[in-house]
Amino acid sequence: MGKVGRLTDEQKQIHELARHIIKELDLNRWNEKYIYAPDGSGNFLEFEEIARRTPKNAADLRFVVSNILRNHVAYVHTVKDRGAGTWYINNGRYYEQTPDSTIDLILEVFSYQYRRIMALVDEAYDISVQSTISANAPDKGADPDGYFKYVRELNKAYNEEKSLLFKEHSALASTMGSNAGWSLKFAREIAPSLLVPEDVIEQDDKNYLVFDDYVLNTNKLVRMSSPLNFDECIEPHRSTIKVTRALDWSLGDRGILDSDTDFSLAPTFMKFLYSSICYDMDTYNPNNPDQATIDMAESLLRGLAVSIFAAPNVSRAWYGIVGVPASGKSVLTSVVNKMFEPYTVFASNRAVSAGVSPQSASFEMNVARDARIIFMDEIENKLDDATIKRFSGSSIQRTEGKGKDSEQWEVQGILFLISNFDFKFKVSDDAMLERFKPIFMNKNHTAREKDPLLPSKLWKERDGILRVLVRALIRARDAVREITGSEVDFDSRLWDVPDTFWQSEYKTSLEEEHDAVGAFWEGLLRYNAITPCQSKSKFVKVSEFQKAFVEYQKNNGVRASDVGGNECRDRIAKMGLLTKVSNQNRIKNHQLNPNATHLMLQFARGMLENPRDEYGNPVERDKVSGVQALINAEPIEEKEEVSVSN
Numbered sequence: 083m084g085k086v087g088r089l090t091d092e093q094k095q096i097h098e099l100a101r102h103i104i105k106e107l108d109l110n111r112w113n114e115k116y117i118y119a120p121d122g123s124g125n126f127l128e129f130e131e132i133a134r135r136t137p138k139n140a141a142d143l144r145f146v147v148s149n150i151l152r153n154h155v156a157y158v159h160t161v162k163d164r165g166a167g168t169w170y171i172n173n174g175r176y177y178e179q180t181p182d183s184t185i186d187l188i189l190e191v192f193s194y195q196y197r198r199i200m201a202l203v204d205e206a207y208d209i210s211v212q213s214t215i216s217a218n219a220p221d222k223g224a225d226p227d228g229y230f231k232y233v234r235e236l237n238k239a240y241n242e243e244k245s246l247l248f249k250e251h252s253a254l255a256s257t258m259g260s261n262a263g264w265s266l267k268f269a270r271e272i273a274p275s276l277l278v279p280e281d282v283i284e285q286d287d288k289n290y291l292v293f294d295d296y297v298l299n300t301n302k303l304v305r306m307s308s309p310l311n312f313d314e315c316i317e318p319h320r321s322t323i324k325v326t327r328a329l330d331w332s333l334g335d336r337g338i339l340d341s342d343t344d345f346s347l348a349p350t351f352m353k354f355l356y357s358s359i360c361y362d363m364d365t366y367n368p369n370n371p372d373q374a375t376i377d378m379a380e381s382l383l384r385g386l387a388v389s390i391f392a393a394p395n396v397s398r399a400w401y402g403i404v405g406v407p408a409s410g411k412s413v414l415t416s417v418v419n420k421m422f423e424p425y426t427v428f429a430s431n432r433a434v435s436a437g438v439s440p441q442s443a444s445f446e447m448n449v450a451r452d453a454r455i456i457f458m459d460e461i462e463n464k465l466d467d468a469t470i471k472r473f474s475g476s477s478i479q480r481t482e483g484k485g486k487d488s489e490q491w492e493v494q495g496i497l498f499l500i501s502n503f504d505f506k507f508k509v510s511d512d513a514m515l516e517r518f519k520p521i522f523m524n525k526n527h528t529a530r531e532k533d534p535l536l537p538s539k540l541w542k543e544r545d546g547i548l549r550v551l552v553r554a555l556i557r558a559r560d561a562v563r564e565i566t567g568s569e570v571d572f573d574s575r576l577w578d579v580p581d582t583f584w585q586s587e588y589k590t591s592l593e594e595e596h597d598a599v600g601a602f603w604e605g606l607l608r609y610n611a612i613t614p615c616q617s618k619s620k621f622v623k624v625s626e627f628q629k630a631f632v633e634y635q636k637n638n639g640v641r642a643s644d645v646g647g648n649e650c651r652d653r654i655a656k657m658g659l660l661t662k663v664s665n666q667n668r669i670k671n672h673q674l675n676p677n678a679t680h681l682m683l684q685f686a687r688g689m690l691e692n693p694r695d696e697y698g699n700p701v702e703r704d705k706v707s708g709v710q711a712l713i714n715a716e717p718i719e720e721k722e723e724v725s726v727s728n
Contacts, residue, residue: 095171095180099155107195133248140254151276158326211236296333304555327424349546361588383554400470404524411500419455427455429456434466435463452491454496458498471514622668
C-alpha cells in the first residue's frame with residue numbers, strides 16, 4: 083500500500099471551510115428553510131414562494147455566499163485604486179493569505195452543494211405532482227385513458243410552471259456545473275461583499291498579539307491597572323479579530339504579576355543580561371551589577387517591550403548594541419527573533435550605511451515595513467544620519483520591493499543596530515544623538531564560560547521573558563504617566579531611565595571622536611589660518627571652509643561622498659557663527675589671514691612646514707596625516723589684520 087499523504091495547512095483550511103459550507107447548506111435545513119411550510123405541517127410551500135426564497139441569480143447567490151463565508155474569508159485591498167487585492171482564510175487563529183485558486187476550490191464546494199439543492203426543487207415538484215395525481219386523477223383501473231391524459235396534462239402544466247418559475251435558478255445551477263471557470267469570476271463578484279478595509283487589518287494588528295492558545299489584547303495591556311492581572315488582557319481566538327500574523331507558541335499560565343520579580347519570572351534570561359551587559363570591565367560583576375548595568379538592561383527591556391506591545395506608537399529612539407565578539411549579542415537577537423517572529427526582521431546594514439544610494443536604501447528597508455523590531459547586524463561603516471532619523475521618527479516612508487512599485491507606509495518598528503565597534507555618525511546633529519540609546523556588551527565570554535545549551539534554555543523561558551517585558555512596559559508607561567499625566571502618551575520618554583555616567587560619558591566621547599568639523603576648526607584657529615575679530619564686516623565663506631574640510635577628511639581616509647554637504651554649515655550654525663551675506667553662507671566675526679586664500683587647503687592636505695611626530699622628531703612629509711600635520715606644525719606668526727572681501 084502506498085503512503086497516505088498528510089494534508090498541508092492550506093488543504094486543512096479548505097477542508098474545514100468545505101465542511102462549514104456543507105453544514106450551512108445542509109439539505110435538511112434547506113428543506114426546512116426554503117421548501118416546507120414553517121408551521122411544521124410538512125406541507126410544501128407554494129412554488130412561487132420556493133422560487134422567491136431560493137437564490138436565482140448571481141446577486142442572490144453572492145448574498146448567501148458572503149453571509150456563509152463572512153467570518154471565514156476576508157478580501158483585503160493591497161494596491162489602492164487598482165482593484166487588486168488579496169484573499170485571506172481564517173485558520174482558527176488568524177487570517178492567512180491564500181491564493182485565488184483556494185477560493186476557487188471553496189466556491190466549487192458551494193457550487194456542488196447548490197446544484198444538489200436545485201435537485202431538491204425537482205424532487206419537491208415530483209412529490210407535489212404525485213400527491214396531486216393521487217388526490218385528483220381518474221381511477222387508473224376504471225379509466226386508464228383518462229388517467230394517463232390527466233397525468234400528461236398535469237406534468238406538462240407543472241413543468242411549464244417550474245420552467246417559468248425556476249428558469250434563472252436552473253440556468254445558474256447549469257452554469258455552475260458546466261463552466262469550470264465560473265468560480266474565479268464569481269470570486270471577484272463576491273469580493274466586495276467580503277472586503278475588509280486595510281485600516282481594519284492595521285488597527286487589529288496594533289491591538290492584538292495572537293498566540294497558539296490565546297489572544298493578547300495589547301490595547302488593554304498598555305492601559306492595565308494595578309495589580310497587574312494578566313487575565314484582563316487575555317481573550318479567546320475569534321474570527322472577528324482581523325489579524326494576519328501570529329506567534330508560533332502558547333501564552334501559557336496567566337495570573338497576577340505584581341508579586342513576581344524579573345528574576346523569578348525568567349532567571350536564566352536575567353542572569354544572561356547581567357552577565358553580558360557591561361560598560362566598564364573594572365566594575366563588571368554579573369552577580370552584583372553596578373547601576374550602569376542595571377540601567378542599560380532596563381533601557382533595553384523597555385525598548386523591546388514598547389516595540390512589541392505599543393507599536394507603532396513609538397518614536398524618536400534607535401538602539402546601538404555595541405560589544406566585543408562572543409559577548410552574547412547574537413544570542414540576544416536570536417532569542418528575541420525566535421520569540422516574536424513575524425514581528426521582527428533582520429534588514430541589511432546597507433540600508434543605513436553612508437554613501438549607499440537612496441534607491442538601494444529604499445529597497446533594503448522595504449523588508450521592515452511591518453516589523454516592530456528591526457535588527458541590523460555587523461554595522462561597520464559610517465551611518466547615514468538621514469536614514470536613521472527617518473526610521474526612528476515614526477514617519478511615513480516610501481519604499482519599493484523587487485519588481486514592484488513604491489508604496490507608502492508608516493514605520494512602526496524600532497531600529498536595533500549591532501556592532502563590534504563604536505557607531506560613526508554626525509554627533510553634531512542633536513536629534514541623532516538624543517535618539518541614540520547605547521547598550522554595551524563588553525564582556526568576552528571564553529569557551530569555558532559559554533553554555534552551549536543557553537539558546538534552548540532561553541527558549542524554554544519564553545513565557546517568563548514575555549512577562550518580564552510586560553513588567554518593563556508597565557514601568558515605562560508609569561514613567562510617562564508621572565511626567566505627562568496622560569495614560570496614552572507614548573513618546574521618547576518611554577525610554578527614560580535615570581541619567582547615568584555611561585550615557586553622558588559615551589556621548590561626550592562620541593562628540594570628541596566624531597566631531598571632525600570641530601577638530602578642523604580648532605586647528606585653523608590654533609595656527610592662525612582663521613582669526614576671530616570684532617569687525618562685523620569681516621567674514622569667511624562657508625563654501626571655502628567646506629572645500630578645505632572635504633580635503634581634510636580625504637587626507638584622513640574619509641571618502642568625499644561620506645562628508646555631508648551640510649555638515650560644516652550645521653556645525654557653524656550650532657556655534658552661533660552662521661550668517662548670510664548676499665544670500666551666501668558666511669562665518670561671521672572671523673577672517674582669513676593675509677595672503678592665505680589657500681591656507682586652509684594647506685592645512686587640510688598636511689602641507690605645513692616642519693611636521694613632527696608625537697615625540698618631536700621630524701617626519702617625512704608623505705608619511706604625515708592631515709591630523710598629525712595640523713597638530714604638530716609650527717604655529718604661524720600673527721600678522722596685521724587685513725580686511726577680506728566677500
